[in-house]
Amino acid sequence: MLMLVPSIILTFSSASQYSSLDIESEDSPTSASPVPQPPILVEGLPPLFCSETEICPTPVRLPDIPADSWSHEDHQWWFRYGPDLDWNGMDDRLQYILADVYPSQSPTAITGEDGRLTLALVIDFAWHPEERELAQVREILLSHGWVSEEGDARFFTVGEIDSIIVDKVPQSALMDIYHLEGVVVIEQQNVMVPSMVVASKAIKARSSETYTSGADMLGVRGDGVVIAILDSGVDNEHRSLNDFDDLNDDPDNDANSYSDQKWLAGFDSTDSLNSQVSDGSVDPDDTAGHGSHVAGIALGTGDASRNHIGIAPGAYLVDVKVFTDIGRSNSQYTIAGMNWTINNKNTDWGNNASSNGIDIMSMSFGRARSPIGGQDTGDNGSDAEARLVNDAWDAGIVPICAMGNDGANYVASPASADRCIAVAASDDVDTVVRTDDVVADYSNYGPRNDDGDDDSWDELKPDVIAPGTNIFSVQHAASGPIGGAVMADDSYTEMSGTSMSTPVVAGLCALILQANPSYEPDDVKSALQNYSEFIVDEITSINGQSWNASEGFGRVDAVQVLEKSGGGGGGGSPSAAGRWVSLHLPNNGTWMNVGDTYRLRGNASIPASELFDSNNSIVSIRISARYTYWSPNSNLNNRTAFGWTNATGVDNWTFDFTPELWHDGAGLYMEVRALDNLGRWSQPAWAEYKIGESTLTLIEPSGHGSVSGDVELKGEYKAVNGQRIEYRIGSIDDWQLASDNIAYPYVCVEANRDDCDAREWSVMWDSTEVYDGGWVLYTRLVSDNGRISDPIDRYINVDNIPAAPDLEPVSDIVITENGIPVSTAFVGTFLDVEVTIRNSGDAHARNFEVILIDDGSQVAIQTISKLDSTKSLALNLGFHPTTAGSHNLEVIIDPNDQEEESREDNNEVSTSFTINNRPSGVDLAIRQGAAITKPSVSNPNGDVTIEIRVENLAGDGSSGATFSLEKWSDLGWESLESGRSLNIVPGAGFVVVPFTLYEGTLDPGLVKFRATVSLEGGQDLNPDNNQ
Structure with missing residues (x-):
């Protein structure tokens, strides 16, 4: 059905949405209430239908706030929400589902009464929803067959955002909720997945043989800092996680049984019963393995062996389970977990005064990418989880988020939150050495989608990069074969992903907070941004700071952050003995050339x-x-x-x-x-x-156009201990000096205090020393240690003589018979002498001759009316030898000098060719190239004629012969004709035998034929060439 609707079709960035409609402020006097606008249709996005035939208009979304209501969030925040390209308050992903582009993505989806998979939603109001709004939404849901809490559905609010969180919502209820008074946005709950696909020493949290100074040697271990791990739960009975001193630390399911326990509290938002227990007494198990591994990276002690120590082994653990054991969950669990974490920012856990509250929130998960794939670049940090992350920051909690593992420009919640410290992943190639690190190919990169405000820093995601590849850490205890809890002991495993780099940074933030107890989240983030370094050089300057899309503000360095932010409690390099070692060569102060290999001795x-x-x-x-x-x-x-x-x-x-x-x-x-x-x-x-570095360039001549007279050769150079620059023309002449006025020992002495730019060199060259035409100019750099650079070559065209043609053969003579090259031939054979000539000059050649000379006698001539400059021409001259022996053949261009050429010494090419007498007798032959088809490309629906040339290569005529033709099929050779009688084939002569295949005889494709000639009444001198 074709339907016409009033509409506006727009293409805009996310930032441009916010001014696309004129929304007056609350204080502006108006003559009438705002009215809905025509729908905004976005290419590729299914429109939202309010009825079977009507596309929903763009709503105003400025409801009057009831007098008895209040808002936790800023008024009109929803105008920055994304993904909502058509600006109608309905999450774009829900419009794809309603249009059946892809099904509901909710992991808790069931089939509703409407026959479609149910949805998981965040219903955003313009004010905080209380009993009235909860009842209205519940009434709509039940009228569409919602299973309610009795069917294990979730339905709740949190204090930090003005939203109702609900799952198992029938799709048929969506539009009734959409039209409910006060609803300003309906979000699809994000599907959260773990961001998973040697770290502590590599970021210098621990000292090593590679980096003798580490955060541990500065006396910093994260002591007294509390890290909340929001993940799949933590098996905190593991020896790396149960206590601090790793003495008498046998696994025990009672986390409070240790005298120096690391675990303080827990919360399980995925369990409908445990989620009601908010006092921190719940100790969630990890049956997925992700959360335990993450916790070990952030704060593990590495057990008594101290082999796999985390970044902040002195930090405390709060275990917040927000993932089901299948590893995917609706964001209702993460929303509940974040809200619980914020509410317990200052809680006294009853352990000791240094372990109260929560300081850091580590989140190694992110929104799963939409089924539309490459079109999905994430969001702009405005959804429910991102807003809660910002609330956590405001409460004084440092939030750390994983960038994700799609290897794409994809920044999604919660990493997209304005105030989350988003972490990318590097690959340390299993070494402590930092110089061989690379950005992991799976790590997502920025920037984030624009949220339309005036703060461009919000979009600079990621913030930092940390090791995330092949990280060894705690291994959880899998469930037993018949169920029941199994305790983790002392096993470790390897995982990769931004899930692993995130707790690296969470642990580093714990070190920063121990060293700087007064720091707020903004101070921690600034320290990370200011004192990191880059793996690659492609950076952008942002208000004096460097950033790039893959690494953010750089690779974290614990020692540099702690020393430069004022932290650290002493320590230093390992105790040193005397001077046992000497370094003799190279001498101190030696200049070294990039790319050369040097041997140090001592x-x-x-x-x-x-x-x-x-x-x-x-x-x-x-x-x-x-x-x-x-x-x-x-x-x-x-x-x-x-x-x-x-x-x-x-x-x-x-x-x-x-x-x-x-x-x-x-x-x-x-x-x-x-x-x-x-x-x-x-x-x-x-x-x-x-x-x-030693470099050499040749700027002039450029190789474009011609040169003449005195020519300046010039370029630029850098040279370590350089001696001279040389040049030569062609590959035979000796090298000539171009310049020995070389800056020594280098073009600068102190980088950025002296100019390290390349210097110029030049020399004049007399181009009349060589013939006009094309030449190769070579230049090279010679150092005083004998090092010679690879030469630069440049093709140049010398043109000192007035414009003239230059005719020359550019190929050897090729002699063919019937189009086939031959090395000998018989007397009386009609041959072709083929050669290619070219006009290498800079003027056209007109009306000149090319002749063929056989043993001093002209036997063929061809007149060429025109040959343009730089063009070539293939010639074919006939040759019919009548005598046997070795023939000297010459092709001469312009023998009468009709053209004045720039060169006259290159007009000839010659070869020797043997002509044999024909033998007596008869030699019938079908040779290569003897068969042709008419037409040349056959059509299965038309007639095709095959013409086969039968030759007599000997001197006597044949008395009689027969001819046969066969075609190959799946059954073998199939006879088309046999025993056709041929006329006498004279000596040195031939006959052409035609055969017609009529329409429908041939199938499409390649067809093979076999022709045979047989001599009758005599002996064929060479029967091997009869077929």
């Missing part, structure tokens, strides 16, 4: 005065490097080039390394230490080197 030994005993010895030599450079604002930047790495040997050690261009002209500080069998580190030996 010696090491422990002086007798420092030997602990007779077995005391050095076991390894370790080397690390950092680079420094001055920024434009005169600040000295200090970065890690590579972490502690083993050298080869001990007494006379060596270390090979290849410098990278960490920063042009940077200082590279190499530090060498010796480690003995007692774990003592020596005092360092060190050297400072300088890092530069």
Whole structure:
């Protein structure tokens, strides 16, 4: 049915929606109440129908607030809600479901009385819904067959947002709720999934051989900080999670049985009974395994072995279960869990004064991507969960959220919340060394969808990046074979995802809060943003700070954050012994070229005065490097080039390394230490080197157009210990000096204090030294250590002589018979001599001849009326030899010099060719290329004629012969004709045998035929060529 409706068709960004309709403020005097506007139709989005034939108008959504009602949220917040591209207050995802584009995505969906899967909703009001609104919604639901709480449906409100949360809603009830007074938005409950697909040392939370300074050596472990893990529950009886000292820590289902317990409280929003217990006494189990793993990363002690220690082993645990065991849940559970967490920000758990309330909320989950896939880029941070995250921030809780694992520009709730610290994931490739880290290919990237306010910082998601790939942490206890709880003990497993990078940052925030007890959430977020560093160089400057879409404000570094934010309680490098190690070569101050390999050399030994005993010895030599450079604002930047790495040997050690261009002209500080069998580190030996790159460019001539006379060759260079720049024309001549005025030892001395830009070089070259035409110009850079760069080559066209053609053969002579190249032929054969010529000059050639010479005699000629400059032409000259022997064939272009060419010495090409006498007798043959079809491309619905050339290659005529033709089929060769009598085939002659296949004879596709000729009344000299 075709239907015409009044409409507005718009294409807009999310930011432009908010001004698309004129909504007057509450205080503005109006002459009449606002009226609904025509519907906004968005390409690809199914419209919302209010009846079978009527698309709903765009509602005003400014209801009068009853005098006895109040609002928790800002008035008119709903005008920024997304996803709602058509701005009608109905979640776009629900419109897809109503239009049957895809079914309900609710994990708790059942089949309703309308025959369709039920929905899970967040019904947003303009004021906080109380008994009146609850009753109205319940009445509508029941009238459509809602199963209510008796059917295990959820129906509740939370104090922080003005919404009713409900599931198992029949789709038939949706429009009645939509038209209910006070309803301003109907959200589809987000389907929340865990963001899951070596960390503590890699972010320097723990010291290591690679990074000898860690947060633990600064005396910071997250002591006294409480982290709420909102996840699938936590098996807190695990030895890494049950207590702090890991003594007498056998697993016990009673979390309060330990004298120094980590677990403080719990809440289970997924259980209809336990969700009513809000005093924190519930201790949820983890039967999915995700929450326990996450908790171990954030705050695990690593058991007595201390192998798998979390980021903040001194932090306390609050276990908030918001996922069912299948790992997917409606956001009603996360909403309830977030609300409980906010309400308990300052709760006294009855443990001790340092473990009250909740400081950090870690959320390793996010909204599942819509079935529409690539069109879904997330949301703008305006849905129920995002608004609750912002409320948590306002309450003083630091919220940490996972970016998600789609490997796409997709930022969804809760990471999309304005105030959530959104975390991306890196891959540390299973090493502590940070310089080999990469952004994980599964990690989502930003920016977030625009929410239309004036704060562009809201859209900068992610905030930071942390290790998330192949992270070892706590393994939960799976359910037993006949049910019942099974206790986790001391097992660990490996998982990947932004689920893992999120608790890394949650743990780091605990370290920051211990070091800075007065910090508010904004202070924590600023510390992370200000004191992180980047994996890649593609960054954008935002009000003086650097950000990129994959890493946010950079990779977290616990030591840098703690030291620069004023935290830390002392500590430092491991105790050092004496000077046991030396570094001899390269010499201090040496300039090093990027890409070259250098060998460091030195010696090491422990002086007798420092030997602990007779077995005391050095076991390894370790080397690390950092680079420094001055920024434009005169600040000295200090970065890690590579972490502690083993050298080869001990007494006379060596270390090979290849410098990278960490920063042009940077200082590279190499530090060498010796480690003995007692774990003592020596005092360092060190050297400072300088890092530069050797590059060469050729700017002029550009290769476009021609050059003549004196030509300036010029370009730019950078050179480490450069000596000279050379050039040559062509590949035969010697190299010539272009410039030896090279900046030495490099183009700058201190990066960003001196100009490290490339310098210019130039030289004049007399182009009349070479013929006109195309040449290759080469340039190269030579250093004083003998290093020679790969040459730059540039094609140039020299044109000193006035415009003239230049005719030349550009191929060898090819001799063919019947289109087939041959190496010999018989006397009397008609041959073709093929050659390609070109006009390489810069003027057209007109009316010139090309001749074929056979042993000094002209045997063929062809006149060419025109050959344009730079064009080629394939020629075919006839050749009919009458004598046997070796023939010298020459093709000569313009033999009479009718054209004045720039060159006259390149007009000829020649070859030798053998002509044989024909033998006596008869030699009938069907040779390659002897068969043609007419038409050349056959049509199965038309006639096709095959013409086969039968030749007599010998000198005597045949007395008689027969001809047969066969076609290949699935049964083998099928005869089409046999025994056709042929006329006499004269010596050195031929006959053409035609055969017609009539319409319908052939099937489409490739068809194979076989032709055979047989001599009668005599002997064929070569029967092998009869077929």
